[in-house]
Amino acid sequence: MLKPRSAFSGFSADDISAERSFYADVVGVDVTEEDGMLSLKVGDQTVLVYPKEDHQPATFTVLNFEVDDIDRAADVLAGAGVTFERYEDFTQDERGIMRDSGPPIAWFKDPAGNILSIIQTAG
Numbered sequence: 001m002l003k004p005r006s007a008f009s010g011f012s013a014d015d016i017s018a019e020r021s022f023y024a025d026v027v028g029v030d031v032t033e034e035d036g037m038l039s040l041k042v043g044d045q046t047v048l049v050y051p052k053e054d055h056q057p058a059t060f061t062v063l064n065f066e067v068d069d070i071d072r073a074a075d076v077l078a079g080a081g082v083t084f085e086r087y088e089d090f091t092q093d094e095r096g097i098m099r100d101s102g103p104p105i106a107w108f109k110d111p112a113g114n115i116l117s118i119i120q121t122a123g
Contacts, residue, residue: 010048011062013112014055022111023049026080027065057113070097070104070120077118082108085115 013019016038023040024031030041038049047063067073074084074095084096085107092098097106105119 008046008048009063010050011058011114012052012055013049013110013114014052015111016049016051018111019049026077026082027116055112057109058115061107061115061117063114064105064117064119066121067118068120070106070118071095073118073120074106077108084108 016033016036020031020033020038023029023038032039032041036051040047040049042065065073074097078084078095084092086092086096087098087107090098091100092106095106096108097104103119103121105117107115107117109115
């Protein structure tokens with residue numbers, strides 16, 4: 001049996017410098033860089049962003065940011081230039097927030113085209 005001491009998630013990007021600026025300056029998470037890779041520190045979790053020349057963005061959400069107030073979070077991100085994604089299969093309000101199926105959630109992309117979300121969960 002493996003019995004790891006911890007685990008973390010990771011995904012690729014084609015421009016680590018653009019990713020660093022986006023996550024630090026727009027999203028507002030602590031970002032460190034080592035060996036050409038980024039570590040995003042979100043609460044007590046770490047997410048690895050690694051360079052990949054032939055990067056292809058995932059077609060699914062790679063990272064969800066839990067927020068207490070999705071309306072405020074959406075306004076802050078929009079004010080920083082973030083555009084929220086629109087999906088035909090979901091009813092979304094003027095901000096791009098889906099509210100009628102599960103917890104309120106809105107999707108956006110990082111500079112590498114990876115799909116992210118803000119999600120307001122009970123907490």
